[in-house]
Amino acid sequence: MAGIAQNFPGAVFLFLVIIFSNLVASESLGFSLRVIPADSQESPIYRHNLTHLERMEKLSDISMARHQVLTLRSSHKKSSSWDDGKFVEPLERQAYYYVAEMKIGTPFQRVYLVVDTSAGLVWTQCEPCDQGSGCYPQQTPYFEPNSSSSYSRLHCNDPLCPLRKGQDPKFFHCVSGNCSYTYYYGFEGPSMGILSTDSCNFINDTAGYNRIDLAIVFGCSTYVRNLDHIFLEEGNKLSGILGLNLSPLSLYKQLYDKIQGKFSYCVVPFEENFPFFIHAHTLRFGDQVVLPPSSEVSSTYYTIVKGEDLFYLDLLDISIAGLSLGLPAGTFDAKRGSGLILDSSTPVSVISTKTWNNLNVYELVMLALMGHYDGDNLVRVPKKSRPEKYELCYFNRPGFTHWATMTYHFRGADYFVDAKFMNVHYAQGNFFCIALIGRDGASILGAFHMQDMRIVHEGYSKSIHFYPVNCSHDHF
Numbered sequence: 001m002a003g004i005a006q007n008f009p010g011a012v013f014l015f016l017v018i019i020f021s022n023l024v025a026s027e028s029l030g031f032s033l034r035v036i037p038a039d040s041q042e043s044p045i046y047r048h049n050l051t052h053l054e055r056m057e058k059l060s061d062i063s064m065a066r067h068q069v070l071t072l073r074s075s076h077k078k079s080s081s082w083d084d085g086k087f088v089e090p091l092e093r094q095a096y097y098y099v100a101e102m103k104i105g106t107p108f109q110r111v112y113l114v115v116d117t118s119a120g121l122v123w124t125q126c127e128p129c130d131q132g133s134g135c136y137p138q139q140t141p142y143f144e145p146n147s148s149s150s151y152s153r154l155h156c157n158d159p160l161c162p163l164r165k166g167q168d169p170k171f172f173h174c175v176s177g178n179c180s181y182t183y184y185y186g187f188e189g190p191s192m193g194i195l196s197t198d199s200c201n202f203i204n205d206t207a208g209y210n211r212i213d214l215a216i217v218f219g220c221s222t223y224v225r226n227l228d229h230i231f232l233e234e235g236n237k238l239s240g241i242l243g244l245n246l247s248p249l250s251l252y253k254q255l256y257d258k259i260q261g262k263f264s265y266c267v268v269p270f271e272e273n274f275p276f277f278i279h280a281h282t283l284r285f286g287d288q289v290v291l292p293p294s295s296e297v298s299s300t301y302y303t304i305v306k307g308e309d310l311f312y313l314d315l316l317d318i319s320i321a322g323l324s325l326g327l328p329a330g331t332f333d334a335k336r337g338s339g340l341i342l343d344s345s346t347p348v349s350v351i352s353t354k355t356w357n358n359l360n361v362y363e364l365v366m367l368a369l370m371g372h373y374d375g376d377n378l379v380r381v382p383k384k385s386r387p388e389k390y391e392l393c394y395f396n397r398p399g400f401t402h403w404a405t406m407t408y409h410f411r412g413a414d415y416f417v418d419a420k421f422m423n424v425h426y427a428q429g430n431f432f433c434i435a436l437i438g439r440d441g442a443s444i445l446g447a448f449h450m451q452d453m454r455i456v457h458e459g460y461s462k463s464i465h466f467y468p469v470n471c472s473h474d475h476f
């Protein structure tokens with residue numbers, strides 16, 4: 001395989017055909033990946049002793065951390081082509097909410113990777129990996145390449161080894177024929193190892209019974225340091241990171257043509273999930289993404305700012321309870337750092353407090369919400385009695401039903417957020433708070449506003465399709 005790839009150094013597509021041809025004959029594939037939210041008891045990063053309220057606070061912390069990460073990643077605007085090596089990104093403490101369970105090798109070995117929708121390389125801690133001198137301790141065994149008959153190392157000449165002419169091999173280098181990496185995340189890391197390929201076992205039917213093996217390229221890390229916040233929890237089961245961004249080594253881009261650029265997810269309502277025996281979410285790829293008739297689906301296009309891995313949507317305006325804010329055209333301009341990012345890994349939506357044209361959209365949204373609820377004579381919760389993470393809270397009034405909704409007006413489609421997904425409810429204090437966070441710069445449409453909404457990414461046409469659906473039914 002490596003020999004053929006060597007003769008066609010630029011033929012990434014051919015290479016993909018070759019690695020897949022002995023596995024599947026069909027043109028396109030459908031499969032899914034189980035993704036476990038942190039608030040599920042099944043999650044390796046589940047915190048048993050948090051209360052419902054503490055969990056809701058944590059969603060806000062994670063969102064702020066992710067905003068910081070995405071903002072930093074979005075500031076890399078100079079590069080002209082994709083190259084993981086150019087992206088020196090921090091991994092923000094707490095910026096993780098989802099864990100993917102992957103089965104790698106023949107016979108498979110189970111690994112748990114934190115899902116990072118804006119990272120590239122997929123990697124896991126691998127033998128020979130000394131606890132103490134080489135890797136972080138993990139409760140599950142380290143991946144053992146020797147025990148997998150389908151494992152091989154990636155050769156330096158392999159098209160997926162980022163060492164080709166004209167690329168900046170910042171994190172990658174050739175060591176005795178092996179495609180080695182020393183991967184840093186800002187000041188954190190490194191994660192060091194050899195790029196490898198092995199088969200990865202995915203669920204390939206909607207009922208969750210059949211499985212399929214696909215070759216993927218991943219990093220087999222034998223030296224990992226300075227990533228304490230991912231690995232240093234007691235009883236840690238995590239062993240690495242699953243990147244899903246738009247760089248060539250991410251899982252999504254590796255499988256792009258086989259899945260015809262399509263993936264989809266559906267966020268199960270957070271409240272329904274309590275008390276936390278929630279089932280995993282399902283990340284669906286390729287043929288497993290099935291759209292209902294177009295009359296039931298709304299669609300808009302996403303834009304990618306050159307050199308970035310983020311999905312920006314063209315947001316024109318926002319309405320609160322059906323009244324539009326009347327924002328000037330171009331307020332959410334991604335090229336000027338004020339774009340709206342679609343990011344399911346951010347739990348709570350973030351609205352900009354300072355766009356490039358100096359608007360505090362967050363404040364305008366809050367004022368509209370205050371107008372609505374003050375107008376209904378609901379009583380605001382004073383600062384000292386409300387959680388510090390959410391700024392606008394009201395006491396419940398028995399029988400009150402006039403809840404405010406929110407609409408994101410995208411080019412070509414309105415995205416409607418039902419009132420029940422607008423607020424965090426605090427039963428103990430008998431009040432609710434608006435689930436929104438204000439931050440400088442970019443805005444983020446996060447998972448809280450994706451509840452019971454199927455979202456489909458269609459890479460070939462650069463579209464995002466969405467329609468309301470009961471996401472609780474989307475599981476195995």
Ligand SMILES: *[C@@H]1O[C@H](CO)[C@@H](O)[C@H](O)[C@H]1NC(C)=O
Nearest residue numbers: 047048049050051054233234
């Ligand atoms: C929750 O558990 C963790 C570790 O098990 C511990 O460090 C932390 O102090 C606990 N928190 C509370 C509020 O009990």
Ligand SMILES: *[C@@H]1O[C@H](CO)[C@@H](O)[C@H](O)[C@H]1NC(C)=O
Nearest residue numbers: 127128129143144145146147
């Ligand atoms: C795995 O294979 C390598 C090279 O073949 C060898 O040096 C090493 O001892 C093996 N490790 C185990 C655990 O068998």
Ligand SMILES: *[C@@H]1O[C@H](CO)[C@@H](O)[C@H](O)[C@H]1NC(C)=O
Nearest residue numbers: 153155175176177178179194
């Ligand atoms: C890659 O590294 C391994 C040990 O880490 C070594 O045994 C092997 O010869 C190297 N080269 C190739 C092409 O695999």
Ligand SMILES: *[C@@H]1O[C@H](CO)[C@@H](O)[C@H](O)[C@H]1NC(C)=O
Nearest residue numbers: 030204205206210211212213
């Ligand atoms: C899933 O993969 C298996 C093994 O390759 C295959 O036999 C089966 O037909 C596939 N099922 C679907 C629904 O594609």
Ligand SMILES: *[C@@H]1O[C@H](CO)[C@@H](O)[C@H](O)[C@H]1NC(C)=O
Nearest residue numbers: 269272452469470471472473
């Ligand atoms: C969605 O389905 C679940 C499980 O069947 C059910 O409990 C829930 O009430 C449904 N949600 C809506 C909005 O109908």
